[in-house]
Amino acid sequence: QSVLTQPPSVSAAPGQKVTISCSGSSSNIGNNYVSWYQQLPGTAPKLLIYDNNKRPSGIPDRFSGSKSGTSATLGITGLQTGDEADYYCGTWDSSLSGWVFGGGTKLTVL
Amino acid sequence: QVQLVQSGSELKKPGASVKVSCKASGYTFTSYAMNWVRQAPGQGLEWMGWINTNTGNPTYAQGFTGRFVFSLDTSVSTAYLQISSLKAEDTAVYYCARVSVTSGAFDIWGQGTMVTVSS
Numbered sequence: 001q002s003v004l005t006q007p008p009s010v011s012a013a014p015g016q017k018v019t020i021s022c023s024g025s026s027s028n029i030g031n032n033y034v035s036w037y038q039q040l041p042g043t044a045p046k047l048l049i050y051d052n053n054k055r056p057s058g059i060p061d062r063f064s065g066s067k068s069g070t071s072a073t074l075g076i077t078g079l080q081t082g083d084e085a086d087y088y089c090g091t092w093d094s095s096l097s098g099w100v101f102g103g104g105t106k107l108t109v110l
Numbered sequence: 111q112v113q114l115v116q117s118g119s120e121l122k123k124p125g126a127s128v129k130v131s132c133k134a135s136g137y138t139f140t141s142y143a144m145n146w147v148r149q150a151p152g153q154g155l156e157w158m159g160w161i162n163t164n165t166g167n168p169t170y171a172q173g174f175t176g177r178f179v180f181s182l183d184t185s186v187s188t189a190y191l192q193i194s195s196l197k198a199e200d201t202a203v204y205y206c207a208r209v210s211v212t213s214g215a216f217d218i219w220g221q222g223t224m225v226t227v228s229s
Binding site: 044 | 145207213
């Protein structure tokens with residue numbers, strides 16, 4: 001059971017928009033920055049969003065992040081088949097004194 | 111370019127030990143902490159802990175104490191994960207991941223090392 005809760009799967013058609021939620025508590029998301037990672041099939045995770053809503057160099061602006069209270073959201077617009085992947089949220093948990101990840105969300109682009 | 115290159119897949123018998131390496135290049139190794147993350151087959155990411163690359167001081171997450179050891183060889187910019195008394199449930203892909211100084215996020219990941227424990 002992950003400390004951060006994500007939906008197991010989401011789906012949408014090419015060109016559409018999708019959001020992925022990540023729910024936590026005051027000991028993690030509520031008081032720490034959230035980052036998001038994309039894991040394409042058979043590859044290592046890749047940083048997509050850091051500090052709740054910042055994109056590393058090279059990440060297209062189709063990807064966005066937001067945070068409100070103890071929840072965070074990843075948004076992806078203009079969906080492409082190449083976006084099919086597992087997406088994970090992560091943050092520091094002050095109570096556990098450790099990093100925690102969500103259980104991951106599988107994105108299917110129909 | 112900045113990258114982390116891990117050692118190759120391992121097949122071990124229960125009770126054996128394994129040592130996974132993670133070689134950094136393209137940046138100053140001791141300027142960034144190194145984390146280890148486990149991903150069991152078909153499962154999500156699980157943070158194992160981190161090592162301070164300046165002091166060599168490791169911190170282990172709950173569930174990763176005792177049989178798991180993080181170490182460094184700064185002369186070759188390499189971090190290591192050693193697992194002893196291997197069990198079938200240790201079968202997983204193990205990733206090293208650099209922590210960004212500015213954000214605390216894992217900005218660079220190794221390609222992963224598959225460790226299979228089977229008799």
